[in-house]
Amino acid sequence: MKNFPNAFVILLGVIFFSWLFTYVVPQGSYERFLEEETGITRVVNNSYHSVDAERPGFFDLLVSIPEGLEKGADLIVLIFLIGGCFYIIEKTGALNEGLAKLVVLLNGKESYALIIITTLFTAGGVSIGMQEEVVALAPVLILFGKSLGYNTLTMLFASYGSTVVGSSFSPSNPFAVLIAQKEAAIPLLSGGTFRMAVLLVAFLVWLVYLLRYAQKNRIEKISMNPTHQKMGVRHSIILWLLCLTFVIVILGILYLEWGFNEMSACFFALGILAALLAKMNLNKTTETYIDGMKEMLFAALIMGLANSISIILTDGMIMDTIVYGLFGPLQNFSPATSGILMMVSHSLLHFPVPSYSGQAVLTMPILVPLSDLIGLSRQTCVLAYQYGAVMADMIVPTNGALMAVLAIGNVPYNKWFKFAIIPTSLMLLIGAIAIIIAVVIGYR
Template sequence: MKKFPNAFVILIAVIIFAWILTYIIPQGSYERILDEATGTTRVLNNSYQQINSESLSILDLILSIPRGLIEGAETIVLIFLIGGCFYVIEKTGALNEGLAKLVKVLDGKETLALVLVATLYTAGGVSIGMQEEVIAMIPILLLFGKSLGYNTFTIILMSYGSTVMGSSFSPSNPFAVLIAQKEAGLPLLSGSELRLVVLAVAFLVWLLFLIRYANKNRIEKIKMPTAHESMTARSKIILSLLVLTFCGVIYGILYLDWGFNEMSASFFALGIIVGLIGKLGINGTGESYVEGFKEMMFACVILGFANSISLILKEGMIMDTIVYGLFGPLKYLSPSLSAVSMMVAHAFLHFPVPSYSGQAVLTMPILVPLSDLIGLSRQICVLAFQYGGVMADMIVPTNGALMAVLALCNIPYNKWLKFAIKPTLLLLLIAAIALVVAVAIGYQ
């Protein structure tokens, strides 16, 4: 059997396929207006109409590659700087000492370690919609997980998978729930009670699946490469600064309206300080950063390529047609079936729109009036979006973060899809039941 194409080839193929679709799918557009109060562009409901626009040329296709990289600049810089920062910390020896200590403490308690890591990353997804940040931590997670006897699939599930699950079922994900509620005209954080109950159920099922799979697929433990029996004072200071930086970044995102640039600056500063504390010197710290950049290069390119796909669909004037085709038929269904179908449609839409915050801004102004028309509450409309759109990040090949993680783990996409489809469908089943219950109890 020939080797399955890697992430680079897959995304190039999808970009070309998206370009071909611009010649097949009818062009169309919704009317948009600028909301001067918020500075955001809003879509007008019932304003879709087919149009005739100039088709994208072969030059447009080629130009979409650098333009996609430019569009993802903030995210790419974040991954570069976090990756560089972690490489500097690794060079000081603090990470190896800390991980070796942790592995020693957790020896014989591997299931507890699995639960703790999954809980930590779920909390990151619930609180800040963490996803791209996982990329830079993958090399360390692989070392840690294999030291406990877990295979690569388990390591991806307990980290990236847990962030996706937490982000999807979160009552407060700022890039999904809060944006969608704002677009739907709902009070922020409203309806959290049901979301918290469903999150608890989904998290419990997720843990049970994760533990069952991990225990059935153990590998031989890999010994941690460290020469220290105990942590030095310098390493304790470095790791404490790392924890404080993470706490500061989370606080900044939740309360200070921080974006990727502020996060990047925080980790860049941490790397410089840690390098000096770790006695790498100015040159040594700079060289370590460069090595860290090299490690993250392929992942960053993959992230940029993913942006090119939605860029082509938008400029080819078929993105709105796709939205219209997916959600238009929902008005003919019963409320319960419409809610579940809306979730499924969001999952499919996430293929061409891998940014779920962008998906919320694109679809909510269209779906809110439709929901009002068919008797669905706006909260249920938001639920269908967050469950379908965000959960699709587990499997869509257009999601740059997923493809970057798989590239760093040397896992072909076809093997991941075959493995991940089962837990993804399991969680979507829980989400579908939650939507039916929400309709039955009149969730507002």
Template sequence: MKNFPNAFVIIISAVLLAWVLTYIIPQGSYQRITNEQTGITTVVNDSYQETEGNHLSAFEVMLSIPKGVAGRADVVVLILLLGGCFYVIEKTGALSQGLHKLVKILKGKEVVSLVIVSLLFTAAGVSIGMQEEVIAMMPVLLIFGKSMGFNTYTTIYMSYGSTVLGSSFSPSNPFGVIIAQQEAGLALLSGSGFRLIVLGIAFLLWVLYLIRYAKNNKVDKIEASGSHGKMDLNAKIILTLLCLTFVIVLYGLLMLDWGFMEMSATFFVLGIISGLLGKLGVNGTGEAYVNGFKEMIFAAMIIGLANSISMVLKEGMIIDSIVYGLFGPLKYLSASVSGVLMMVSHAILHFPIPSYSGQAILTMPILVPLSDLIGISRQTCVLAYQYGAIMGDLIVPTNGALMAILAVCGIPYNKWFRFAWKPLVLMLALGGISIVAAVYIGYN
């Protein structure tokens, strides 16, 4: 389809559609209780009631746009500063020198490079649920992909796609399985053995699919510009600092309870140091940062705009009604069928709720008693959530990270959907089989 709407038009259209749905879907809500000590709000099971609230006016819908951007300010700042940092490093020539060295090492070993990159990004998804951070890396990844003869879809698949895979099948994603287990009253990191086995199978299938696709869709290799010289000392120091920064950020996220702001500050400092080491000078470093901001501003805004969709649905008081309608009928089905349909329902629910951590907090208090009633263990209930909701990030147009990456890569959403639905269905099929197996073995 020619002239398919771009990411901006799709997001704004989704906001308007959400507004229309607030007039069609009955308003309703669950009761909620906030723990004064932890500040965590939980949903009271079987407390759903239809209500009659005020509908949003056209002006209130328009207000949701700046409110949505402001609500994701921490992520917007991260994308801008991380993008600026990578742009500065690129301007020093360190990235092109490093890429040239890497391509020389992997020359004739394209399959090996696919596996290594996919493994690294899968590990990032498993450990810290990485997604938004990939946005700023995409320009560099695209250069690497073209140098290896990969098309843009392969590059996105092995990077962003692999983070989604790792986040979904992870035994330890702090924003997914950990939150869900906490809400389900399970010991944190419990049941990891089964999850690791399924993760290994998922990664194997994922990589085999990627290798097959990459072999059938090769493009002419394009050598990175300015990459003919040897790596100088400053480039080696800058790239070493870049690797060290990722280690520091990973440690901060896992051990120091860091958030997006701490990550932003760390990469901002790295960009400044890299610019000075790369002999850009004070003014040159500042100008490079500004140019990096310009490259990332559209992607950053898409993240904020996507937040407006769920905001309209919440203020229109239909989010709880959607949850009630999706999961209520499951209690009349067998345990295995209910488990699989629970996963499918999570995937559908992820369209209006693009935050999978928010989806866990909303749904787990409702689904845990339902799971107990129909004979599904709480661990299996969490599996259905993480496989359905998080894998949905591969295609849901309300996910700001995905739309931002597509915007950076210049790929229309419809073309991405035609590519991504097959591996998504493959992974959901594996998830469904795993859920059925979990029910039969009494996974708990």
């Protein structure tokens, strides 16, 4: 379809239909309380009840747009500043020179490049739940892929897709597994051996699928104008600073509880340092930075718009009704069947709740008592959540990071969905098998 709606139009449409649903779906709510020690609002189990509240008006629909942008402000700033940073590094010539050297080094060994990229981004998902960070890297990765003869879908598969797999099957993702385990009142990082084994299986299947697709869909290589001369000292320093920045950011996230603002500060500083090393004057530096931020405008707006959906559903008092409707019937099935249906329900719920950390806080207090009732271990309950909710980030159009990378790659959503549904289904199948095995072996 040549005229298939772009990411912006799709999200605006979903926001509008979410607003319409608030007039169709019965209103209801769970009781909640604020935990003073952590500052987290928690859900009281078995407290769902019908409510009769005012439905959001059309002006509330309009207000949800700026509210969504405001809610995602720190992430939007990160995307702008990383975009400006990489644009400066690109304009210094260091990035192109470094990629050109890699192209020469990998000539005839392109498959190794895909294996390395897939492994690195999977590791990023496993360790820090990397996802949004791929948005700013997408232009460079796509360019690098084309220089190796790989199309845009291949590179998005190897980068963004791999972060989703790593995040979903991770034994330690702080924004998924650890939050869910805390909500389920089980020891943090417990059950890691089983999760690691499933992760290795999923990674190998994912990698094999990627390599087969890439081999069947090669494109003509785009020349990077490689040079056999020794890389200049300034360019080498800039690229080493880039690597050092990523190391600092990862360590900050893992050990210093850094958020998006701290990451933004690091990349802002890197951009300024790169410009100074390239001997740009202050006017040229700021103008180049702004040009880079302009390149990321579409992606940043999409990230913000995705938040408006949950705002509308929550204000319309139907979010809890959706949760109750999806998970309530599970108590009528066997533990294994309930676990699989729980995973599927999490995937469906991820459409209106694009934050999987928020989904854990919303659903775990409801599902843990239900799991105890039907004989499903709490560890398996967490498995169903992480496989279903996080893996859905591959296909749900309400996920801002997905729609942003598709916008950067100029890939229509319908083309991506057709491409991604098979490998995503394979991953969910592995998750379903893992849940069955977990029930059989009494995984706790």
